[in-house]
Amino acid sequence: MNEQQALTPLAAGGLLDRRAFLQRSLSFSVATLVSSEALATPENGREPWMEKPGAPFSNYGEPAAHERHVIRWTMGNDKALGNGVSWTPLQNLEGIFTPNGLHFERHHNGVPQIDPKQHKLLIHGLVNNSLVFTLEDLLRYPMHSCYCFLECGGNSNAAWHSEPIQTAVGYFHGMASCSEWTGIPLKLLLDEAQVKGRAKWLIVEGADASMMQVSIPLDKALDDCLLALYQNGERIRPENGYPMRLIVPGWEGVLNVKWVRRIHLAAQPVMARNETAKYTELLPSGKARQFTYVMEVKSLITQPSFGYKLPQPGIYQITGLAWSGRGKIAKVEVSADGGKTWLEAELQEPVLSKCFTRFRIPWQWQGQEAILQSRATDETGARQPAREHLLAARGQHGYFHYNAIVSWEISAQGEIKHVYA
Numbered sequence: 001m002n003e004q005q006a007l008t009p010l011a012a013g014g015l016l017d018r019r020a021f022l023q024r025s026l027s028f029s030v031a032t033l034v035s036s037e038a039l040a041t042p043e044n045g046r047e048p049w050m051e052k053p054g055a056p057f058s059n060y061g062e063p064a065a066h067e068r069h070v071i072r073w074t075m076g077n078d079k080a081l082g083n084g085v086s087w088t089p090l091q092n093l094e095g096i097f098t099p100n101g102l103h104f105e106r107h108h109n110g111v112p113q114i115d116p117k118q119h120k121l122l123i124h125g126l127v128n129n130s131l132v133f134t135l136e137d138l139l140r141y142p143m144h145s146c147y148c149f150l151e152c153g154g155n156s157n158a159a160w161h162s163e164p165i166q167t168a169v170g171y172f173h174g175m176a177s178c179s180e181w182t183g184i185p186l187k188l189l190l191d192e193a194q195v196k197g198r199a200k201w202l203i204v205e206g207a208d209a210s211m212m213q214v215s216i217p218l219d220k221a222l223d224d225c226l227l228a229l230y231q232n233g234e235r236i237r238p239e240n241g242y243p244m245r246l247i248v249p250g251w252e253g254v255l256n257v258k259w260v261r262r263i264h265l266a267a268q269p270v271m272a273r274n275e276t277a278k279y280t281e282l283l284p285s286g287k288a289r290q291f292t293y294v295m296e297v298k299s300l301i302t303q304p305s306f307g308y309k310l311p312q313p314g315i316y317q318i319t320g321l322a323w324s325g326r327g328k329i330a331k332v333e334v335s336a337d338g339g340k341t342w343l344e345a346e347l348q349e350p351v352l353s354k355c356f357t358r359f360r361i362p363w364q365w366q367g368q369e370a371i372l373q374s375r376a377t378d379e380t381g382a383r384q385p386a387r388e389h390l391l392a393a394r395g396q397h398g399y400f401h402y403n404a405i406v407s408w409e410i411s412a413q414g415e416i417k418h419v420y421a
């Protein structure tokens with residue numbers, strides 16, 4: 001404890017130098033002290049699993065039996081079966097990539113059971129060559145990986161409620177996941193179709209029974225969109241768009257059409273239900289926002305967070321995720337005193353554009369009440385707003401695009417609550 005007492009916080013509330021972890025200058029003293037002789041005897045610590053052969057090989061691996069509680073929470077809609085969501089349990093995960101079985105889901109009418117031999121992609125409309133691609137055709141094209149987050153425009157919408165929701169971070173902000181998506185740059189396929197000069201929009205449709213269409217500006221499609229066939233190295237999971245989906249890096253989830261079957265080149269957007277009645281926002285001025293495509297800069301602390309209890313005063317690692325649909329994360333600042341003072345956290349490499357970025361900072365908790373917050377800034381200089389500023393700009397009754405600072409209140413007993421600070 002002597003060593004710990006000597007540490008000098010760099011910000012109020014006990015935040016320590018972000019480099020302290022790397023320099024190994026922190027003494028955690030969490031492990032139990034033992035004498036080395038006691039461990040050296042052959043009989044010591046011989047558990048049953050050291051006495052006989054282990055389980056056989058398996059064709060496809062599963063998480064450890066003791067980790068089966070790490071699941072997506074699902075929420076269906078009784079009145080419209082097939083319409084619902086499931087959340088990524090961000091509080092249980094580390095690093096930046098989401099395991100495929102835990103990627104969030106948002107379906108408007110369930111998961112279609114597509115026969116990949118029957119599925120085709122049509123590119124037509126304002127093109128010189130209307131083209132049809134089978135999966136077999138597409139697998140012969142040169143591929144490219146995009147490491148990017150995918151976030152539903154409605155993610156974090158509980159934060160618009162007047163009272164802070166008390167639930168785990170993933171079941172509130174977990175309509176966001178991050179993967180390596182691999183497939184064919186859309187530009188390659190559009191160039192082959194020879195897009196006509198008058199075309200300004202892509203109208204895209206999936207092969208599920210949701211009857212959805214979305215409009216995507218041609219410039220974005222030519223810039224960095226991907227027709228993805230693989231998700232973290234394996235073929236895309238049925239619930240995430242098997243056998244192919246669109247990836248629109250950094251833009252709202254709904255544009256990332258799953259089970260994509262048709263791309264129509266047009267001069268105008270289609271003005272479908274989901275881009276007029278939905279995914280638009282009435283502002284305090286009475287005007288509505290539409291085609292609010294970019295997911296703005298955002299961050300949250302995943303550990304410690306709601307549902308955990310700090311066992312005793314001591315040094316803790318604060319860690320979380322930051323992302324921006326406009327590019328790379330430039331910095332993440334953390335506050336342990338409800339936003340009065342801030343200190344820059346360490347960003348874990350690699351820091352990639354439009355991708356989850358993991359941040360970490362050491363914190364010495366001395367048993368006091370505290371409010372933990374994180375605030376991200378992206379490479380364009382855009383900074384995550386305080387909740388009051390977001391509400392002032394967008395009104396009290398928002399639903400989409402919530403990206404304000406998230407606050408966790410620590411009690412003197414180490415219990416953690418979600419608060420609006």
Ligand SMILES: Nc1nc2c(c(=O)[nH]1)N[C@H]1C(S)=C(S)[C@@H](COP(=O)(O)O)O[C@H]1N2
Pocket residue numbers: 103104105106107108109150151152153205206207208210212239240241252253254255256257258259260
């Ligand atoms: N065909 C189709 N594409 C779709 C949807 C859908 O219901 N049908 N949902 C959209 C929405 S609203 C989101 S947020 C993302 C979710 O992708 P995921 O389920 O892989 O996380 O897919 C989008 N693409």
Ligand SMILES: [Mo]
Pocket residue numbers: 106151152153154253254
């Ligand atoms: Mo969404």
